[in-house]
Amino acid sequence: MAQVLEIADLKKMAQRRVPKMFFDYADSGSWTEGTYRANESDFQKIKFRQRVAVDMTNRTLASQMVGQNVSMPVAIAPTGLTGMQRADGEILAAQACEEAGVPFTLSTMSVCSIEAVAAKTSKPFWFQLYVMRDKDFAGRLIDRAKAAGCSALVLTLDLQILGQRHKDLRNGLSTPPKFTPHHIWQMATRPGWCLGMLGTKNRTFGNIVGHAQGVEDLSSLSSWTAEQFDPKLSWDDVAWIKERWGGKLILKGILDPEDARMSLKTGADAIIVSNHGGRQLDGAISSIEALPEIVEAVGDKVEVHMDGGIRSGQDVLKAVALGAKGTYIGRPFLYGLGAMGKEGVTKSIEIIRNEMDITMALCGKRDIKDVDRSILRE
Numbered sequence: 001m002a003q004v005l006e007i008a009d010l011k012k013m014a015q016r017r018v019p020k021m022f023f024d025y026a027d028s029g030s031w032t033e034g035t036y037r038a039n040e041s042d043f044q045k046i047k048f049r050q051r052v053a054v055d056m057t058n059r060t061l062a063s064q065m066v067g068q069n070v071s072m073p074v075a076i077a078p079t080g081l082t083g084m085q086r087a088d089g090e091i092l093a094a095q096a097c098e099e100a101g102v103p104f105t106l107s108t109m110s111v112c113s114i115e116a117v118a119a120k121t122s123k124p125f126w127f128q129l130y131v132m133r134d135k136d137f138a139g140r141l142i143d144r145a146k147a148a149g150c151s152a153l154v155l156t157l158d159l160q161i162l163g164q165r166h167k168d169l170r171n172g173l174s175t176p177p178k179f180t181p182h183h184i185w186q187m188a189t190r191p192g193w194c195l196g197m198l199g200t201k202n203r204t205f206g207n208i209v210g211h212a213q214g215v216e217d218l219s220s221l222s223s224w225t226a227e228q229f230d231p232k233l234s235w236d237d238v239a240w241i242k243e244r245w246g247g248k249l250i251l252k253g254i255l256d257p258e259d260a261r262m263s264l265k266t267g268a269d270a271i272i273v274s275n276h277g278g279r280q281l282d283g284a285i286s287s288i289e290a291l292p293e294i295v296e297a298v299g300d301k302v303e304v305h306m307d308g309g310i311r312s313g314q315d316v317l318k319a320v321a322l323g324a325k326g327t328y329i330g331r332p333f334l335y336g337l338g339a340m341g342k343e344g345v346t347k348s349i350e351i352i353r354n355e356m357d358i359t360m361a362l363c364g365k366r367d368i369k370d371v372d373r374s375i376l377r378e
């Protein structure tokens, strides 16, 4: 088997093992994909200060995100259709996370339901909610997440209108996937993937199907989904969701200092600086570019997290140095899942952990809590 040393190795392997339309779904951004690319490339502009002759023994990456202990400040980002990268994808990823001591966030648009993931895991995971037009349904989803023991709610604010991804349109991908002969051919060329799908019952989009009004089967899910994102979303929606949830609340999709200041009024526990992995507003700045000014605006009043473009432990360390108290990975874990299932998710987490640890040491730090801008050349 090929050596897996970095996230790029998992990506190459996933491309060989996942049907094209689902690999492309993960590996795409909106329109020109400019923001998607900038999320990754802007990390390269930031340079470390190498230090020597400092004690580098007894290092720790252990930290906290929204008051919860994490083995390092890295969580798994919510991603839709994860169970299409690999059968039972959300369950496998959640299991890998609980073993690794990092939070797993389940998307509203997941293939495996909240209850299916809860049944196969023993530690609390986080749940991501979209603000939908059907408030009763959103309220019931919140209640289900509570009943399943989820320990934080991630409320995504940057998807009032769906950004367009050319690859998905060209591949004819819809939610749920509808299969043409072309798609069936793509799947047939990935026999391992097909066998997994045939062997699982977790293909039902059970967060929604059977729970939302008029969505009794997969065929009615598609039109429902298209109508449900709420173009009227306002800060008042955050207030009622916070009230109904009553637990730790994280607001996802903040890219502007003005919105960061607005979010303070909601009383949320954390905000995630994010442009949805470059899948929404193409032409927006990268998350790592946006991070410092948001930390400057609100970092002393709310926990600031970030996601977008992290492909190594070095990237995580840069984000932490610039003030992020937590980070999230999306594609890296999806590539791992598509490449090697649960083992691949574990691998993606361990690659990042190892790179972080070594880099932190070479920057002369032993505890992630002591990492600040002093490790960067500015």
Ligand code: FNR
Residues within 6 Å of the ligand: 025, 026, 027, 039, 077, 078, 079, 080, 107, 108, 109, 128, 156, 252, 274, 275, 276, 277, 278, 279, 307, 308, 309, 310, 328, 329, 330, 331, 332
């Ligand atoms: C996402 N993202 C996302 N976000 C969210 O709040 N709910 C969702 O259902 C999804 N779905 C989704 C699917 C796929 C395939 C991707 C790649 C991303 C955005 C995600 O949570 C996160 O913001 C980005 O993935 C972070 O960027 P990287 O790490 O993928 O570069």
